[in-house]
Amino acid sequence: MFSSILVANRGEIARRVFHTCRALGITTVAVYSDPDAHALHAAEADLGVRLPGRSAAETYLRADLIIEAALAAGAEAVHPGYGFLSENAEFAQAVLDAGLGWIGPSPAAMSAMGSKVRSKELMAGAGVPVLGVVESPGEADLPLLIKASAGGGGRGMRVVERLADLPEQLAAARAEALAAFGDETVFCEPYLPTGRHVEVQVLADRHGTVWTVGERDCSVQRRHQKVIEETPAPTVGEPLRQRLYAAARQAAQAIGYEGAGTVEFLVGPDGRFFFLEMNTRLQVEHPVTEAVTGLDLVRLQLEIARGDRLPPSPPDPRGHAVEARLYAEDPAHDYRPHTGVLQAFDIPGIVSRFESGGAPRGLRLDSGVTAGDEIGVHYDPMLAKVVAWAPTRDEAVSALAGALSRARIHGVVTNLDQLVRVLRDPVFRSGGADTGFLATFPSAPADPDCVRLSAVAAALADAVGSRRTAVLGGLPNGWRNLPSMPRRRSFTTDDSTVDVHYRFSRDGVAVVDGPVVGTVSADRVELFRDRVRHAFAVARYDDATYVDSALGSVRLVPVDRFPKSGPAGPGGSLVAPMPGTVVRVAVAVGDTVAAGQPLLWLEAMKMQHQLPAPAAGVIAELRAKAGDQVEPGTVLVVLEQVGLEQVVLEQVADEHVVREREQETA
Template sequence: MISRLLVANRGEIARRIFATCRALGVETVAVHSDADTAVPFVAEADRAVRLPGDTPAETYLRIDLLLDAARRAGADAIHPGYGFLAEHAGFAAAVTDAGLTWVGPPAKAIAAMGDKLAAKALLADAGVPMLTTWTEADQVTDFPVLVKAAAGGGGRGMRVVRDAAGLAEALAAARREAAAAFRDGTVFIERYVERGRHVEVQIFGDTHGTILTLGVRECSIQRRHQKIVEEAPGVVPPQVRQRLHEAAVAAGRAVDYVGAGTVEFLLAPDGEIYFLELNTRLQVEHPVTEAVTGLDLVRLQLLVAEGEPLPFAAAPPTDGHAIEVRLCAEDPAQGFRPAAGVLHRFSIPGVAGEFAPLRGLRLDSGVVDGSTVSVHYDSMLAKLIAWAPTRAEAARALAGALARAELHGIVTNRDLLVRVLRSREFGAAEIDTGFLDRHPEVFAPLLPPDQVPLAALAAALASAAGRRATAPVLAGLPSGWRNVPAFPQVSRFGGPGGEIEVRYRLDRTGALAEWSTTPAAGLGPASEDATPVGEPAPAVALVEAAPERVVLNVDGVRRGFRVHRVGSEVFVDGPDGAASLTELPRFPPPTAKLAAGSLLAPLPGAVARVYAEVGQRVATGDLLLTLEAMKLEHPVLAPADGVVAELPVSPGGQVDTGAVLAVVMPVTEAP
């Protein structure tokens, strides 16, 4: 039996595996990079071993360091989690060669599925339905097509190409991204199915020849070909479900599969199914299967690794419906650009438990209050899973918890997820992999622009209450109180729509006598004494103002605002949505002026490639360089027609947020 398990991974999945180990009495060992020293999973392990360095290549991808860590910590087994080396046949073989127990499928099965081209050929012979595939651009006979990496997954190295003109560049970009992510730049081309759905079957095998399916999951809501909403059971007709199960078992038997695996399929609008890949590991979305079956899949992995048979001869029935969302540090409005920094507050209400199968709301998180989100790893912060008797109830509960969550310090995809879950199309299961492309309305923030002034007013009142609470004298007087009414209090904030100025005055009783905002329109004065700004405003009365809570009566309806201040940053969570504001100084210090046409780094990263040179004439949208951060390649494009005046970066160079990457000077054509 396994007595001490090393998890060769980090973050949320390490914490998830540790939770099951604690329940089973298995001791745990964490490995961590220098960047992860203070991350929660390290503190939760019984033992931890440092891997010197920050990047994955220096740490979590070093087989020699991982095996040495197992030896030093006295581990007798290794679980790879998902990502990194989870589907690396060489790592699986090295673990077993070292006399350790490998918690995963045999190296032979991993190798067979690791090369997607070879896997397609092998499984086609086993009767698993396949899409048309090409390996060279000149072989492609029709469009659209999908360029895919032969090694790895997670959407990296994938490009949709709709005509022959864009194929060469898509192949080159996919090869670069695949090489960076998987150390293998091999790609292939596959027919792209419009309005296709991404569905998958959880399989489990043991060393006694049993291979079972544990239901179908729906994973069609995706960005950058990566899943962000998953659910079980998948909403598919019974006959399609049967064909999916049969094809998944055939795929597993073709490679003598052992352990947890997922067979992914494309479900076409006409009901045909096509094999995509067999992931030889535990999937990110495994909690939805656990929720509807009541099984602990990590426990099953450990039992199978110990040589035990699966504890059931047939798949258990499913109960209810479960939906999972991936909460990520990224900005959907900016092309899902990842974000890094300090997560000042991470609080989700109504969570029934963490990292275990249960009814209600489950949180599997890699972060806590104060966690630093590094640029070295992917952007996923947590997974939130809701179980309910019906799909509609699960979606409503999940959206409600997300909407009330306090997520401060880093931009996230929370608002997008809530809008997807609350959309009519999602409720009707009218979904496919192009859902986000067809529904730009889900990218709008939850907080309407005309409600930002109320959030700014709440921020100003909370800040004033905080100052009065710490005032050395006359702390009981309202902030800004004067014996004779004079000028109003003024606060300035940087917000989602730009700068906003809040002016307000309290009377002798501490009531809100007047208020206004500028330049934001839509809300204005609370009394006839104030100067109107924009459209007629609702009447606003102050009910309560404390440093962390403000209650306003707006047109006879009370609204509570939770306010959290960190330095000059003010985070306001209200009934209509959240606002992240920055209180601006009354007298801003002078700052260095940037050259016109400067392109700045949106986040820290490494310059992957530079395509332009100083003096080169460029057109709007031309690719100047690529920045690699958080396991993705980010293009930097020319914002307008012009000439490259400065290019202060070179391939391999590290840059910080706000660093000048290039300067493009506009040119004016002669008349």
């Protein structure tokens, strides 16, 4: 076995590999960018090497710097994790050329599958059903899916439903693929909006043994990136399962594969399936396979790289496992990523981290962050993977939903609420979710009752907390020189303002037209409604108050009774909703635009985000250009607003002029 290993990655996958290495007595080496200098993966490795810079292109995508780091730290081998350079055959070859071991398949096998276009040709030749590449798209080929040839994870993927949109979407996909994988090559294939995404885990040694270690259903996706994965797939019967396994073995054998890999398929409603791609690395969702098999897939990767033989067959899977990916993003606003300080990060019931253990049921957490960490703009917004396994699917899904519903995550907006609602949705529970499921999944508004009671709890807890810091601490709590008037505290949520009126007396505190108040402290409040006690945990930070209860988690922003005046942006301004880099500006000063028309694109957390015009108008100022780094609230574009009728008239006039010029030149 290798004595020391460098992981050419960051976050939770680096920690996952370190976990197995420590159990085997292997020295661990981390690489870290400047924003990751204090990250968990950098702190817990035995050795660490700085990669100067902030962006992925400056750091984790620099093969030369990573190899230099491995040699400087005395590492014997490199594990690529997933993402970044994990499927880059040139990087793998450079590692080997430097005299280091490579924890993965051969560069030749990676090259064969690294080009999604070439891999489809190879699989077709091996008899595996494929969705063909569309070379010259026409109307009959719609809808199309643009994909990055060099990677996955949703980066560089775009659905095109109109040919007129193809050039713009190709440009965006190429830019995203280049930022994520260092390769802008993309291609088009037919898009099946209602298929099931089913993949097969394979393991193969250099002695000819190929394992198929169960299948995973990864159909619940947004932006073509997986959100919930499970094994076994709920709608795959035994005949289809065996055909998928056979196709996966054919794929691995066709390229002489070694190591851990995943063969991905799209399964149609009629049971037909098509090869999508082969990921020549460990998958993000590998924990669900470990949970039902008891295998340590990272350990098997290391043993295969050492030249060990696999046993003739893998262990039979037992029970069911389901994984949810927790992201710092807002599903209600097109999954916009969020940055900030992670003030609290607590998920109850976790029995293991980075391993599934041998118990018949449990909860596992794989995460690269902890409370106090800064969630920045440079990398993927995934905070953690939470995995539940149990003897049955219903038990596993219920356990995961219950744990997430009781989680306390403060400081950034997350998809936590959506995950819970999906896991409890009847369609998902019946196994009916396909790849189009989240696109039509409703964005539920906050429960007004939950928000109201949470605001009451926040107001009362704030009153107690304020009492502790009062100048005249000997006065009764809530003392006023006009005791008949109730006190008022106001909070804002995403879409409303909540006012709470209450008064203190010798008998305690009472809410005007509200619930009966029980025990109150600075961080916990009990309220009784219809004889039912509700307990609320209250946490106050500089910018917001978080209230957690069995009703849900609510973020409240206290309204300052004496608001400070400050500069405001011009009316009609388009402001940056997040920190990021402007990658493209689609308009010029003087252009007339309609409400919702794309004005520019901002890159943040390895994804491009289209920013539309907030209203119809004329571009008065452009305050940003391609390449600019911007902070939240930065004014990017100033609009002189006009009525929609005026925009339509101007567009009609422009089209009339164009037609006249075409007639003149005809």
